[in-house]
Amino acid sequence: MRFRTERDGLLEALSTASRAASGRGSGGTSTPSLQLSLHGNHLVVTGADPDLVIEVRSSVSGDSDGVVLVPARLLVDIVRSFEPGAVVVTSDDDEVRVTSGRAEFTVRIPSVGEVSRLSAAESEGITLPAALFADGLRQVVRAALADDTRAPQLTGVLMVATDTGLRLVATDSYRLAFRDLSGVSALSPSSEVLVPARALAEIQRLVGTRTDASKDAEPPPLVFHHGELDAVFDLGEVQLTTRLLRGPFPDYERLLPASYPSSFTAAREDLAAALRRVRLMVRDTKDATTPVRVSFGEGGAELTVLTAETGRASERVDGAFAGEDLTVAFNPTYLLDGIEAIRSDSVTIDVIDSSKPATVRAADEDDYRYLLMPVRVS
Amino acid sequence: MSDLAASADARRGAAGCGLDILHLDMDCFFAAVEVLLDPGLAGRPVVVGGTGPRGVVASASYEARARGICSAMPTAVAKGLCPQAAFLPGSFARYAEVSRCLRELLTTVTPLVEPVALDEAYLDVSGSHGLLGSSVEIAHALRGRVRDELGLECAVGVGRTKLVAKLASKAAKPVAGPSGVVPGAGVLVVHEAAEQEFLGRHPARALPGVGARTAERLARFGISSVADLAVVSRESLVRLLGASAGRHLHELASGQDQRRVEPVREVRSLGHEETFATDVRDADELERHVRATAGGVASRCRNAGVMARTVTLKVRYADFSTVTRSLTLRAPVASSSLFAEVAAALLRELGPVRGVRLVGVHASGLVVDGGGGSRQLQLFEASGFDPSGPGSGWTVERRSEVETVTEAIRGRYGARAIGPAAAVLVPGAAPASVDEGRRA
Numbered sequence: 001m002r003f004r005t006e007r008d009g010l011l012e013a014l015s016t017a018s019r020a021a022s023g024r025g026s027g028g029t030s031t032p033s034l035q036l037s038l039h040g041n042h043l044v045v046t047g048a049d050p051d052l053v054i055e056v057r058s059s060v061s062g063d064s065d066g067v068v069l070v071p072a073r074l075l076v077d078i079v080r081s082f083e084p085g086a087v088v089v090t091s092d093d094d095e096v097r098v099t100s101g102r103a104e105f106t107v108r109i110p111s112v113g114e115v116s117r118l119s120a121a122e123s124e125g126i127t128l129p130a131a132l133f134a135d136g137l138r139q140v141v142r143a144a145l146a147d148d149t150r151a152p153q154l155t156g157v158l159m160v161a162t163d164t165g166l167r168l169v170a171t172d173s174y175r176l177a178f179r180d181l182s183g184v185s186a187l188s189p190s191s192e193v194l195v196p197a198r199a200l201a202e203i204q205r206l207v208g209t210r211t212d213a214s215k216d217a218e219p220p221p222l223v224f225h226h227g228e229l230d231a232v233f234d235l236g237e238v239q240l241t242t243r244l245l246r247g248p249f250p251d252y253e254r255l256l257p258a259s260y261p262s263s264f265t266a267a268r269e270d271l272a273a274a275l276r277r278v279r280l281m282v283r284d285t286k287d288a289t290t291p292v293r294v295s296f297g298e299g300g301a302e303l304t305v306l307t308a309e310t311g312r313a314s315e316r317v318d319g320a321f322a323g324e325d326l327t328v329a330f331n332p333t334y335l336l337d338g339i340e341a342i343r344s345d346s347v348t349i350d351v352i353d354s355s356k357p358a359t360v361r362a363a364d365e366d367d368y369r370y371l372l373m374p375v376r377v378s
Numbered sequence: 379m380s381d382l383a384a385s386a387d388a389r390r391g392a393a394g395c396g397l398d399i400l401h402l403d404m405d406c407f408f409a410a411v412e413v414l415l416d417p418g419l420a421g422r423p424v425v426v427g428g429t430g431p432r433g434v435v436a437s438a439s440y441e442a443r444a445r446g447i448c449s450a451m452p453t454a455v456a457k458g459l460c461p462q463a464a465f466l467p468g469s470f471a472r473y474a475e476v477s478r479c480l481r482e483l484l485t486t487v488t489p490l491v492e493p494v495a496l497d498e499a500y501l502d503v504s505g506s507h508g509l510l511g512s513s514v515e516i517a518h519a520l521r522g523r524v525r526d527e528l529g530l531e532c533a534v535g536v537g538r539t540k541l542v543a544k545l546a547s548k549a550a551k552p553v554a555g556p557s558g559v560v561p562g563a564g565v566l567v568v569h570e571a572a573e574q575e576f577l578g579r580h581p582a583r584a585l586p587g588v589g590a591r592t593a594e595r596l597a598r599f600g601i602s603s604v605a606d607l608a609v610v611s612r613e614s615l616v617r618l619l620g621a622s623a624g625r626h627l628h629e630l631a632s633g634q635d636q637r638r639v640e641p642v643r644e645v646r647s648l649g650h651e652e653t654f655a656t657d658v659r660d661a662d663e664l665e666r667h668v669r670a671t672a673g674g675v676a677s678r679c680r681n682a683g684v685m686a687r688t689v690t691l692k693v694r695y696a697d698f699s700t701v702t703r704s705l706t707l708r709a710p711v712a713s714s715s716l717f718a719e720v721a722a723a724l725l726r727e728l729g730p731v732r733g734v735r736l737v738g739v740h741a742s743g744l745v746v747d748g749g750g751g752s753r754q755l756q757l758f759e760a761s762g763f764d765p766s767g768p769g770s771g772w773t774v775e776r777r778s779e780v781e782t783v784t785e786a787i788r789g790r791y792g793a794r795a796i797g798p799a800a801a802v803l804v805p806g807a808a809p810a811s812v813d814e815g816r817r818a
Contacts, residue, residue, distance in 0.1 A: 174755075
């Protein structure tokens with residue numbers, strides 16, 4: 001195999017694909033690898049683990065076809081270190097040569113193998129509005145469970161067909177976020193799939209970088225199809241295949257309070273900035289974090305963080321409050337996550353009492369909810 | 379650790395006098411609270427403690443102490459010494475409430491308050507001099523406020539270290555003797571210059587870590603007071619008592635006490651013991667007691683904001699022989715039903731029941747649950763699901779707690795030793811599978 005291409009494009013392809021090459025599934029023993037596959041002028045870079053496959057297609061100037069497996073991390077580091085300009089990649093049976101300018105690297109190829117593959121998804125492809133979908137992911141993925149040791153199904157985002165469109169839901173059992181994307185029909189009526197948040201975070205990132213890159217802010221089309229076990233997101237030059245998670249996903253609709261006796265509305269940035277400040281006093285331990293106490297009252301809310309070892313911080317945030325005065329304690333990071341997910345300039349926090357779920361939402365929009373359980377302080 | 383010690387030293391240096399540690403000890407706390415609630419008891423001998431045939435004295439007023447009654451004495455003996463005393467069962471909840479008020483009062487002086495027991499606390503006032511004056515002034519003010527605001531008496535010791543402050547508060551207490559009660563100084567300040575002399579006149583047993591056995595061993599070498607200890611070389615003490623105890627005592631005797639005032643004192647273990655009025659011989663009855671005791675300990679863990687990794691069962695038989703069995707879990711738990719399950723499994727391990735005089739359940743390997751008593755609540759536990767309904771009581775933590783305990787019990791007693799209650803427990807009947815499990 002031999003091809004010639006530009007440093008920037010190659011780096012982008014290698015680093016995108018390497019995000020799926022976690023090394024998981026090989027027992028953690030082998031070095032995460034990428035597969036480079038050349039046919040004519042078409043280069044496909046594939047990174048894979050048992051749950052996620054990312055393929056990046058690009059056009060290069062090809063000399064001879066071939067397929068080669070390379071150590072992911074090292075190759076990314078090598079190409080990143082080059083100055084912008086031409087890069088030539090050549091491979092034979094047991095090594096890959098990468099040259100740019102006067103720099104020349106000869107990299108031993110890991111023992112012969114293959115990247116893992118997921119079965120091709122069956123369903124017909126549906127085009128999703130990429131920007132809208134990515135915005136929904138930005139708001140929802142944050143509520144998913146980060147590590148899967150406790151409950152694997154909570155590391156996913158539930159995509160469920162509703163009467164009016166598509167709903168995205170995620171929860172780590174402490175908070176729950178959902179976003180309604182009206183008019184988006186990605187699934188057959190009343191069906192649902194549970195997609196790993198890790199894969200969706202990649203989709204969100206890919207759509208974001210592509211929107212930024214194309215100056216007219218029009219992201220490329222995003223085609224989605226899924227089968228029983230896997231789902232594919234196709235962004236043109238990047239195709240992401242993910243294994244689906246098995247439920248059951250918690251019956252979250254029963255958790256949504258019917259009504260809230262009290263609600264507080266403030267400027268989103270004021271509230272977020274105050275929270276970021278008082279959060280400086282938080283001391284995280286392995287088991288717990290310091291809560292922020294939010295005292296709601298007429299005309300505003302007082303945020304207080306208090307720890308035995310570091311001291312105390314408090315700040316008052318002006319806002320409109322309707323209801324009985326009350327104080328509720330939250331994990332400050334979870335609360336900030338909810339507030340930062342809101343797009344509009346004013347944010348509303350609905351509360352019941354100090355032990356029932358509170359809701360963070362936009363003051364003027366109804367399509368997003370972020371439910372958050374308080375911290376009980378004794 | 380040395381950084382912390384250094385910064386504490388720097389603080390002390392800045393305060394000037396160096397006498398920044400206060401130890402406050404309430405005077406016969408339980409009895410005094412009872413007198414406070416029933417002023418008719420004032421001036422009478424008051425004894426709080428177990429009133430059953432095997433009860434012991436928990437607290438005695440100075441009037442009762444003048445008759446020779448002291449803590450840990452069997453109540454029956456105390457009754458013999460002073461039949462006219464008021465013998466009260468006491469109420470832990472009331473004492474805890476007064477203790478909470480005391481703690482609030484103390485934290486207005488400094489955030490560095492380390493409660494040692496309901497009626498005792500250390501304070502580091504190195505940061506309070508600007509507002510409240512010298513340590514001596516603070517000590518007197520505290521005593522006055524405890525009297526005015528709580529209606530109770532206390533003694534305050536002031537010194538350079540915790541050891542000195544603690545011994546000083548003891549020395550400032552009233553003394554009850556056969557001829558009556560001699561009032562104490564109330565506040566005793568031990569200046570650095572007088573420290574060695576003050577420490578030296580205490581018996582070696584006054585030092586923390588010196589119990590009856592160590593005191594006896596020291597006495598055989600002619601060491602009875604702290605002064606005697608202070609002149610023995612560290613090497614000799616290490617030879618005599620072993621490396622860690624020897625070094626520790628050498629430091630304390632020479633006035634070195636590195637222990638800081640720790641505002642949130644780590645609870646190391648929690649437990650509860652029940653002494654039966656008459657020996658229990660029935661297996662089911664014994665298991666009920668063990669389960670109830672375990673449940674109570676779990677509830678105290680939850681109140682203290684901690685979870686336990688190790689559950690220990692202690693059983694004392696009629697002949698006073700005592701056995702303990704413990705089980706350490708992979709992850710900490712604080713649920714009453716799980717504690718009860720573990721304790722009951724440990725009880726079954728002991729085999730056929732003979733007359734049992736006392737059972738105790740202790741929780742150790744404690745970890746803070748949710749940071750200083752705070753706990754992140756879960757969506758699914760708040761949703762009003764029926765926890766016993768199939769699948770509906772789904773909460774991540776609850777399930778993992780159950781699994782942790784189930785796994786530990788199975789690991790020790792066999793696969794069929796424990797399962798979901800619905801599968802094995804028939805009301806009123808011991809599940810057959812439990813017995814099989816034990817043999818396995």
